[in-house]
Amino acid sequence: MNLASFHPLRALALIAIVAGGCDSDEGISSLPPPTRDDAAPPVLTPDAAAPAPDVAIIADTADDGPAGDAAADAGPSDSAVVDTAIDMTPDAAADTSTCGGLGQAACPGARCADGLCVSDMNRCIGPGMPCGQQSGSCNASGSCGAGGQACGGENQDCCGIGQPPQGAFCSGSGTTCIGNGMNRTCRACGDKGQPCCGDPGTCLSGACEGSGSNRTCQ
Numbered sequence: 001m002n003l004a005s006f007h008p009l010r011a012l013a014l015i016a017i018v019a020g021g022c023d024s025d026e027g028i029s030s031l032p033p034p035t036r037d038d039a040a041p042p043v044l045t046p047d048a049a050a051p052a053p054d055v056a057i058i059a060d061t062a063d064d065g066p067a068g069d070a071a072a073d074a075g076p077s078d079s080a081v082v083d084t085a086i087d088m089t090p091d092a093a094a095d096t097s098t099c100g101g102l103g104q105a106a107c108p109g110a111r112c113a114d115g116l117c118v119s120d121m122n123r124c125i126g127p128g129m130p131c132g133q134q135s136g137s138c139n140a141s142g143s144c145g146a147g148g149q150a151c152g153g154e155n156q157d158c159c160g161i162g163q164p165p166q167g168a169f170c171s172g173s174g175t176t177c178i179g180n181g182m183n184r185t186c187r188a189c190g191d192k193g194q195p196c197c198g199d200p201g202t203c204l205s206g207a208c209e210g211s212g213s214n215r216t217c218q
Contacts, residue, residue, distance in 0.1 A: 099111075099124075100116075100124060101113055101124060102116060102125070103124065103125075104123070104124055105122055105123060105124070106122050106123070106124055107204075108190070108197075108202040108203060109174060109190030109191075109197050109204025109205075110122075110170070110173065110174055110175060110176060110189060110197035110198055111173050111174055111190070111204060112124035112173045114173075116138070116142075117131060117142055117171040117172070118142075118152075118169070118170065118171050118172070118173060119132050119171070120133045120135070120159070120160055120167075125138050126138060131144035131152065131159060131171050132159075133160030133161065133167070134160075135151055135159035135171070136149060136150075136151075138171065141153060141172075142173055143156060143171060143172060144159050144171045145159070151171070151186075152169070152170050152172055152175075153172040153186060154174075154175050154186055154188055155185060155186065156172075156185065156186055157184065158177035158179075158184040158185065158186055171186075172186055174188060174189060174197070174204070175189060176189040176190075176195055176197045176198055178213070190202070190204035190205070191203075191205060191206075191217060192205055192206045192217050192218065193216065193217065194216065195215065195217075196210075196216060196217055201215050203217035205217065206218050
C-alpha cells in the first residue's frame with residue numbers, strides 16, 4: 001500500500017492504530033500452542049544382575065536301604081534280616097531264671113548255682129548266710145559250718161536232725177542225705193543211676209523211680 005496516496009490525516013490514524021496494537025497487553029493469539037511431549041516414558045527393565053533362584057537344593061527322594069544312614073543309623077533295628085527260626089532244642093542246663101539262683105528254690109536234682117548252698121528249706125543261699133537247723137553258715141564250697149562241725153558237703157555228715165526237708169539235709173548242690181541215725185551222709189544224686197535227690201525225690205536227668213531208699217534216677 002502506498003501511504004502517499006492516503007489523506008494525511010488518514011495516514012496518521014492508520015499509523016496510530018498500528019502502533020497501539022504493538023503495545024497491547026492482550027495475548028498474542030497467533031502464537032502456536034505449546035507442544036506436548038509425546039515421547040513414551042522409558043521402560044524400566046528388571047535388574048539383570050539380581051541373583052537367580054537357588055536351584056541347587058535337591059530333595060532327598062531316595063528311601064534308606066536296610067542299613068539306613070551309614071553314619072547315623074547303626075542300631076540293630078535297621079537290619080533287614082528277621083529271625084523266624086523257632087528254637088526247638090531244649091536247654092541242656094536247668095533254667096536258672098526261675099530256680100537255682102540266690103534266694104530261689106533249688107532246681108530239680110538239688111541244684112543251686114556255683115558257690116551257693118542249699119538251705120534246710122531247699123532254698124539257695126550265699127556264703128555267710130545261715131544254713132538252718134543250727135548247722136552254721138554256708139561256705140563257698142557248698143558245705144555248712146566250720147572245722148569238725150562242717151556238714152552238708154558231698155561225703156560229709158548230713159546237717160540238722162530228723163527227716164528232710166525239715167530235719168536232716170545236705171547243703172552241697174547235687175547231694176542228698178542217705179542213711180539212718182549217726183550214719184547219715186551226703187551222697188551225689190540226680191544223674192541217671194544215682195539216688196533221687198531229697199524228698200519226694202527229683203532228678204537232674206531222667207525220672208525218679210522206685211520206692212524208699214531204693215529210689216533212683218532212670
